Amino acid sequence: MTVIDSTPANPRPVDVCVTASPDYPRPDGQDRYTISEVAAFTGLRAHTLRWYEQIGLMPRVERSHAGQRRFDNRDLDWLGFVRKLRLTGMPIADMVRFADLVRQGEATFGERxxxxxxxxxxxxxxxxxxxxxxxxxxxxxxxxxxxxxxxxGA
Amino acid sequence: MTVIDSTPANPRPVDVCVTASPDYPRPDGQDRYTISEVAAFTGLRAHTLRWYEQIGLMPRVERSHAGQRRFDNRDLDWLGFVRKLRLTGMPIADMVRFADLVRQGEATFGERxxxxxxxxxxxxxxxxxxxxxxxxxxxxxxxxxxxxxxxxGA
DNA sequence: TAGAACCCTCGAGTGCACTTGAAGCAAGCG
DNA sequence: CGCTTGCTTCAAGTGCACTCGAGGGTTCTA
Known part of the structure; x- marks a missing residue:
């Protein structure tokens, strides 16, 4: 349920396609996960999550005051979508390209x-x-x- | 002679599962293909076909008097099945295991x-x-x- | 205020499935 | 007969997607 504040001046491209899986460990608002929690939830390894971020496959991940990653439910949404794309056989490089387009905003809707x-x-x-x-x-x-x-027998 | 040829007068365990694709370049009897013909037909590279044989993923491939490979329609059948298995994501090593079982004859039907x-x-x-x-x-x-x-808008 | 458990970066290593290259033999055409 | 094209083996190289390790900082519980 990622229907956040689509307030007047803030037209966030809300993703309405999370296909009914709000069964995340913590509700929006208290959703701050360490990397190992995300690893446990997604089945990916912590190393892999760091690597995804490094190559640009994750959008900006929040950090604690000391620099440790704090993932949220939107990150879990994205990782769920990446998992689906991976199932299609799409190469990582293409997913990175897609993530780039997402980062660039609404102007890239067509290409996406x-x-x-x-x-x-x-x-x-x-x-x-x-x-x-x-x-x-x-x-x-x-x-x-x-x-x-x-x-x-014959 | 070991258990290799365990089908004396009984013809081979004929594969009835070729799923209606007898549309091979040449009919049974005249089916002797060079490696590059098979490459063209299957979309695999000649190098890959040699490698498949080397790792044991192909059953015995016939040779010309001078040692060049001559594939037949049964080889094309097998390659078609390998293609299907590859689509399932089965690792090559597992396919080699399966090919081994085929080589061992009918005793391995259960495991297959x-x-x-x-x-x-x-x-x-x-x-x-x-x-x-x-x-x-x-x-x-x-x-x-x-x-x-x-x-x-909106 | 320890100690254990967890997290960070950077860089190198792994496994899989091919892919390429080198050096040499073979087949078919003019 | 020579030439081109295609075949042979063996060994090394490539690309992808992670995966691991070292060395060091952080966070939580007692």
Whole structure:
């Protein structure tokens, strides 16, 4: 639920697409996570999270007064989206490009949409291929299962 | 002779799962392809095909009198199946393991079935994840498209 | 005010799946 | 016969996405 203050002079590009997963450890307002908490939540390693930030795949991450990272729910949203993009097979470099566009603001909506439409098309293709693969697997599984029940007989 | 040729007069465990793609360049009987023909047909590089054979991912490949590889339609079948397995994300090492089992003959049908059933389950999971990803993509695409039509208003 | 547990940066290392290159043999054409 | 193109092996190199380690600062609990 990232519908934050879209007050008059602050037109933040609110992300309405968090697909119903407000099941984060802490509610907005108290959402300050250490890196190891985020690691536990996302399944990524702390080293990987630092590396994501370093290459520009994470937007600015808040820091404590002493320089330690403090992630929030918006960061978890973003990491969730990155996870989805990773599943599509999109290279990290392309995701970094997308993150750059996000950083540049609303002027890049068009290009972002194009990227996501290309990705959408690839996902569709991929699903079709996996269905194909599924058919092949099931055929072979049936074959092996049948052969096991009738070991030698013609 | 060890257990290698465990199909005396009984023809090979013919693969009935070629999922209706007998659209190979040459019909059975005249199917002798050079490595570059196979490369063109499969989209793999000649170097990759040699490497597949070297690591044990290809079953025995025939050779010409002078030692050059001559692939046949059964090899193309196998490469098609490998392609499908690769799409599932199965590591090469696991495919090599599977190829080993194939080489060992019918005694390994059970283990082969288990592997394929695990793979089937992973594919199902993967498809579900991709559907999820698709939803997220479509939501964001709609959002960007809407925002482009109504740049600043509201 | 200790001590343990956690965090920081920087730089080098790992594993996977190819990919490329070198040096030499083979096949087909004019 | 020579030439080009394609094949052979073996070994080293590449690109990606992390992954790890050293050396040192921070935070929490007792």
């Amino acid at each position: 949409r194009e990227i996501l439409e290309r990705t959408r098309h690839e996902v569709l293709t991929r699903i079709a291929e996996l269905r194909d693969t599924l058919d092949a697997l099931e055929c072979k599984i049936d074959f092996y299962a049948g052969a096991e029940r009738a070991p030698e | 079935r288990e592997i394929l059933e695990r793979t089937r389950h992973e594919v199902l999971t993967r498809i579900a994840e991709l559907r999820d990803t698709l939803d997220a993509l479509e939501c964001k695409i709609d959002f960007y498209a809407g925002a482009e039509r109504a740049p600043e």
